[in-house]
Structure formats: C-alpha cells, structure tokens
Amino acid sequence: MPTPSLLATRLPPWLAHALRAQRGPVPWNAVLRGALAAVPLLVAVLAERPSAGVPAALGAMLAGINDRPGSRRSSVARLGLPAVAGSAGLLLGTALAAAAGGGRSLVVLPLVFGLLGLVAGAVSSTGPVASACGTQVLVAVVIGAGMPLPEPGPVRALLFLAGAGWLLLLRLVLPSPGGLGRGPYRLDGEREAVAAVYEAVAGLLRAVGGPGARAGRAALSAALDQAQDALAGPRLRRYASSAAERRLHARYAAAFPLAEAATALAWAGGTLPDRIVEGPLRLAAAVRADGPCGPLAAPARTDAGLRALDDALLRAAAAFDRPADTPPGRTDARSYVSVLRRVWSAAGREYGLRVALCCATSTVVAQWLHHDHWYWLPATTVFLVKPDLGPLASRVMCRAVGTAVGAAVFGALALLASGHLPLVAAVALCGALLPVATRHFAVQTAVVTVLVLSLVVLGGEPPASWGRLVESLLACATVLLVGHLPLPGRRGHAVRAALDTAVGAAHRYVGHVLDAREDHTGRAALRRDAYRSLAAARTAIDVSAAELPPVARHSAGSESVAGAVERLIDTTTACAVQLDHRAAELPSPHAELLATHLSELDRAWAVPAR
Structure with missing residues (x-):
C-alpha cells in the first residue's frame, strides 16, 4: 500500500489538498x-x-x-x-x-x-x-x-x-492546562509563544549544516509571527500585570538578535557543536517559569556568526536578569492607512x-x-x-x-x-x-x-x-x-499582491542594512516584516497552486520569485551579522552574492509582473 506522501505525489494538487488534514x-x-x-x-x-x-x-x-x-x-x-x-x-x-x-x-x-x-x-x-x-x-x-x-x-x-x-x-x-495557581490572566499563552521562539532558535541551530536547515528557519519565522500576534492584544489587567507584560516584551525583543545570528549560521552552513542549543533552551525554560535564566554556555567566537550568537546570548541573559522598564509599543497610525x-x-x-x-x-x-x-x-x-x-x-x-x-x-x-x-x-x-x-x-x-x-x-x-x-x-x-468566471483584468491578484508586499519588504530590509547599520531596532523590525511577508506570499502561492489548472496557471512562476526573495533575505541577514562584527565594509564574497540575489529577484519578478 503506498504511503500518504507517495500517494499525494500521484494525485493532482487540487485533490491531494482535499485529503490533507492538520x-x-x-x-x-x-x-x-x-x-x-x-x-x-x-x-x-x-x-x-x-x-x-x-x-x-x-x-x-x-x-x-x-x-x-x-x-x-x-x-x-x-x-x-x-x-x-x-x-x-x-x-x-x-x-x-x-x-x-x-x-x-x-x-x-x-x-x-x-x-x-x-x-x-x-x-x-x-x-x-x-x-x-x-x-x-x-x-x-x-x-x-x-x-x-x-x-x-x-x-x-x-x-x-x-x-x-x-x-x-x-x-x-x-x-489553561497546567495553569492553575497563578490566576486566570497569567499571560500563559504569551509566555508559551515567546518560549516557542527560543525553542525554534535551538531547533534551527541544531539543523545547521543539514537538510532541515531551511525548514528550521521557516519554523523560527512562524514562531516569531505567533509570538508577535500573541503580544499584540489589549492589556487585560492594566496595572497588576504591567510589569509582567514589559518583562515579556523585553524577552521577546531579546530573541531577535538570537534569531538573526541563527539565520546567519544556517546560511553559512557548516557544523556546530551540540551544546550550542543549550543556551536558547534554557532561555525558553526561563520564559515559561517567568524567572531568571542563570548562567549560559557561551559558544566559541571563531567567526562572525558565532560571535553574533555569543553577543546575543549575553544580551538575552542581561535582559532576563534585570527588570524591564520599557512599556509595550503601540500600533503606528500608518499601519491603519496601509x-x-x-x-x-x-x-x-x-x-x-x-x-x-x-x-x-x-x-x-x-x-x-x-x-x-x-x-x-x-x-x-x-x-x-x-x-x-x-x-x-x-x-x-x-x-x-x-x-x-x-x-x-x-x-x-x-x-x-x-x-x-x-x-x-x-x-x-x-x-x-x-x-x-x-x-x-x-x-x-x-x-x-x-x-x-x-x-x-x-x-x-x-x-x-x-x-x-x-x-x-x-x-x-x-x-x-x-x-472560475473571468473578470476584467488578470487573475491571481492575491498572489501578486502578496509577492509585491514581500519584494518591497525585502528591498527595504536590504537598504536599511546597507545604509543604517547602527540601527539594530529598526533592522529587527524590517527583518520581521520581510520574513512575515515572505511566509504570507508562500501561503498564497500554495493555495493557488492547489486550484484547478485553469486558475492555478495564473500564478505560474510565483514560486521562483518567492525563492529569490528568500535567498535575498537570508543573505541580507548574513551581511548584517558581518557588518556588526567587522570594522571594514562587507567582504567581497558577501557583497557579490547580495548583488547577484538582487539581480536574480529583479529578473524573476519581471516575468509574472508582465
């Protein structure tokens, strides 16, 4: 009897999708x-x-x-x-x-x-x-x-x-299950979401150099998205939980440099020691317990990626062990205009x-x-x-x-x-x-x-x-x-709109890394926007690809654009880490590869845009 994966490859995409379940x-x-x-x-x-x-x-x-x-x-x-x-x-x-x-x-x-x-x-x-x-x-x-x-x-x-x-x-x-004893509003969902980010960082580090690195990076991006959504709700206990909320926001922000360093290491490939995942896992446990993280094992500082990971762990340890005074951010009015x-x-x-x-x-x-x-x-x-x-x-x-x-x-x-x-x-x-x-x-x-x-x-x-x-x-x-009714204009607007958003976010991220290398907060926000837009585009592409052929053909070539965006964002993240840990400009191989990916994206984007 064929396995489900083998059976799925023999079925048309629209039928295989109907047989899948979460x-x-x-x-x-x-x-x-x-x-x-x-x-x-x-x-x-x-x-x-x-x-x-x-x-x-x-x-x-x-x-x-x-x-x-x-x-x-x-x-x-x-x-x-x-x-x-x-x-x-x-x-x-x-x-x-x-x-x-x-x-x-x-x-x-x-x-x-x-x-x-x-x-x-x-x-x-x-x-x-x-x-x-x-x-x-x-x-x-x-x-x-x-x-x-x-x-x-x-x-x-x-x-x-x-x-x-x-x-x-x-x-x-x-x-929630296991949540008895701290009251009904104990931010358990938010803590679980932030802890999942640190676990996803550990998962990506564990996958570096192997075939699961790309899936690990996608899982990390999804975990960051879920934590961002979990922390975006209203403040249910405005005064009693304000300190806990600020502490949780600070711990979420401390995961950004770790995610950046892990992405750069995955981009570079190579082999990492097993103990390198101990630090992020201990941070995840500290988030769930709402306590300090204690001493963290430092990785060897042999290249830019490992130095960035070591620095990120040190900053995270400091953020976990001191009270956070920065209140949660508010939604920019420009987002409503968007x-x-x-x-x-x-x-x-x-x-x-x-x-x-x-x-x-x-x-x-x-x-x-x-x-x-x-x-x-x-x-x-x-x-x-x-x-x-x-x-x-x-x-x-x-x-x-x-x-x-x-x-x-x-x-x-x-x-x-x-x-x-x-x-x-x-x-x-x-x-x-x-x-x-x-x-x-x-x-x-x-x-x-x-x-x-x-x-x-x-x-x-x-x-x-x-x-x-x-x-x-x-x-x-x-x-x-x-x-399936033909309407005025071209089909596939949803896919093209999602790709357009992802391409624009990727270009803004590249420009910020090259022009404002000292603005780490802005860089983290733009990196999040780039990866989140890429995930939304891939979701739209997957849905369109599983339609009947008359509809699916309108988004042909979109996967090549998404792949070019992903390579550009990953390379930009590696370049950002290099710029943080080198006194000079970008190394020539990084600069050449970045230029190559920019040209590749322009060529790929020109095909479905016609």
Whole structure:
C-alpha cells in the first residue's frame, strides 16, 4: 500500500489538498469551552423559550470557529470584533426583511447582499480578523433576513452578542492546562509563544549544516509571527500585570538578535557543536517559569556568526536578569492607512467582486425557488467563497461530502430521539468537536451541519436534512462557477499582491542594512516584516497552486520569485551579522552574492509582473 506522501505525489494538487488534514494535540481547554458554549441555549430551553437561545447559539458557534490557539489577549480581538460585526449584521438583516416584506424580494435583497458582499469581501482580504468580521456580518445579515424567529431585531442582535460574549468570557476566565495557581490572566499563552521562539532558535541551530536547515528557519519565522500576534492584544489587567507584560516584551525583543545570528549560521552552513542549543533552551525554560535564566554556555567566537550568537546570548541573559522598564509599543497610525490601501487594492477588489457575485446570484436563485429555508443558500456561499479555507476545488468537494455526512447523522438523530433536550445535547457535542473539526473543512462542515439543523428545529422549523444537502450542492455549484468566471483584468491578484508586499519588504530590509547599520531596532523590525511577508506570499502561492489548472496557471512562476526573495533575505541577514562584527565594509564574497540575489529577484519578478 503506498504511503500518504507517495500517494499525494500521484494525485493532482487540487485533490491531494482535499485529503490533507492538520495534525496536533487535542486542545482540551477549547473542547471544554465549546461544550460549555451551549449553556445559554440550555437556559433558554429550560425557560421554555428555545427560539431565544438560537441567536445565542449561533453567536457561540461562529465564535467557536474563531477560537484558535493563542493568547487570551489576542482572543479579545479574534473573537470579539467578529461578534460585534455579526451582531450588527443580524440587526441589519432583520430590518431588511421587514423592508422587503417578509424577506422576499428578487431585486432588493440580491442588490443589498451584493453591495455588502463587495465591501465585506474587500475588507476580508486585509487579514484573518478582518476576514472573520466580513464573513460574520454577511452570514448574520442573511440569517437575520431569512430565519423566522419571534424575537425582534434588537433582541436577536443582543442575544447573538451574548452567545459570542459567553464563549469569550470562558476563554478569558478558564485556566489553561497546567495553569492553575497563578490566576486566570497569567499571560500563559504569551509566555508559551515567546518560549516557542527560543525553542525554534535551538531547533534551527541544531539543523545547521543539514537538510532541515531551511525548514528550521521557516519554523523560527512562524514562531516569531505567533509570538508577535500573541503580544499584540489589549492589556487585560492594566496595572497588576504591567510589569509582567514589559518583562515579556523585553524577552521577546531579546530573541531577535538570537534569531538573526541563527539565520546567519544556517546560511553559512557548516557544523556546530551540540551544546550550542543549550543556551536558547534554557532561555525558553526561563520564559515559561517567568524567572531568571542563570548562567549560559557561551559558544566559541571563531567567526562572525558565532560571535553574533555569543553577543546575543549575553544580551538575552542581561535582559532576563534585570527588570524591564520599557512599556509595550503601540500600533503606528500608518499601519491603519496601509490596511485601508489594501482594502481597495487589486486583490481586494477581485475578491470583493467575487463575494458580491456569489451573494447576489445565490440570493436570486434562493428567492426564485421560494422555499422556507432560502437563506441557507447565500449563507453557505459566504463560507465557501473564503480563500483562507483552502483552494476552491478542495472547499467545494469537502463541503459537499461534509454536508452529506452531517445531514445523515442528523437524520439518524431525529429518528432516535425527540424533544428539545437531545437537540441541546447535540449542539453541546458539536461545540466540543469544533476545535478539532476545524483541522479539516469536510469534518468541520459535518459538525456545523448537525449543529445548524438542530438549531433550525429549536427555532420552530421542521427538520430539513435533505433540503440542507440540496442547498449546499447549489452553493457549491454557484461558488465553483463564479470562482472560475473571468473578470476584467488578470487573475491571481492575491498572489501578486502578496509577492509585491514581500519584494518591497525585502528591498527595504536590504537598504536599511546597507545604509543604517547602527540601527539594530529598526533592522529587527524590517527583518520581521520581510520574513512575515515572505511566509504570507508562500501561503498564497500554495493555495493557488492547489486550484484547478485553469486558475492555478495564473500564478505560474510565483514560486521562483518567492525563492529569490528568500535567498535575498537570508543573505541580507548574513551581511548584517558581518557588518556588526567587522570594522571594514562587507567582504567581497558577501557583497557579490547580495548583488547577484538582487539581480536574480529583479529578473524573476519581471516575468509574472508582465
């Protein structure tokens, strides 16, 4: 029997992607939160107002989909902002239904949903939180316009917000595994993220000179990204934890020179002694314990990379053993301007237009069919059109299979049990499964299908497993058609926009290293931006490459550009280390190699830019 990797090489990319699933340990704390998220629904059922619990359960379900690993601080924005957007959408949808006359219109609703889809889609292209906000506001507008509940619009919106707020409260209050004894707000997620950075530094040093060096550098970049996101949330205890936060920020900053030195050593190759990883591992343990690191083993200072590593370890030891007085930085207003520019960029306009077409088309079809659950079709297309759920063909295939399985499971449940309490139990079970189900779109779809069908019955509507399957298949056909529809201009704007950002970040990093060699803080920020932009570009390329051939061909040649950017950034990092530890200018081999990589990037970038 062929191994999974061998089997994947024999399958087309779009099919191989649909068969892949994320791996990792079960997040038991998220599973517990998902089960407890059904408490508001249970309270409403016990109070004999099950329809009042439906909006709360919907809010909790959508928040549960966004409840990913990370710190408590970052979860405030990751769960809270989409919940506010969804609450506003539910209120707007209820008002639209009243204006359209019972939520029936072949003109007003498709037009409004299309305009909302255009704006929400463009906003969604700017980042993961914005994507969640855009999705929730569209889904909530459609549900508010079509789902017949006795509660008025403002009450529905408040109930939706209460359900999502209940899950967010659980995220903030419940302790993490192993976190008992220090209080609920003990920055455990942030400490774990920063500790993972030092462990990734050790992993890269261990891989130097071997085939895993490139993967180690990518893992280090991902760990730095996750720590940066974990530390970017609001300050939950402004006064009591300010010293701990400053200390953690200082320890995160102390990892930058270590990451730079490790990257330079990986670029140079060679063999390093095994004991060289002891220092970063001890720093990781100190971050988790929130204590001093103690004495660190110093590497031999035989070349620029090892001298840089030794200096970085000394500075890190000093940062760990003294109190940090520098407060956490604030977001520059220019970053908000950059976000607004990305909203109406070519990539934002392309995605927004496809979302608008999907919403408007599916609403027209659903209104023309004139059935009770017409809102299922546009709500399903909103989820299906999201590119951050994977390639289009993979999304459609997984959606169809997952809906069929979920509808069959709910049909069996409806035959075996009756009454409201079994449905509440099904909702609680589905909420508990969501954190694990999000690792594969088909499994997530099956779980959500059972949950949604349970809520439909609790809302006073008849069971409709067969109708749910038909609506999902119609949504799959709509999104598949619109996703491959030729639009004005060229395809592949998302990949080109990500590559353009990565190329610009790489050039800024090169210029800073050559022109401002003493500004280490600015250099660290630009290096982070360069590597993070490169990772985002590679993600966009991987998704595009797994599309069907008519779409995948539009991003042909993008991998060569990403490879040229990666070589340029790695070489620039090695040059920065050389400039720090030499009195003269760059050594000739480094300068020549840097010039070669710049020319290589210009040639590679000129091909897809035509």
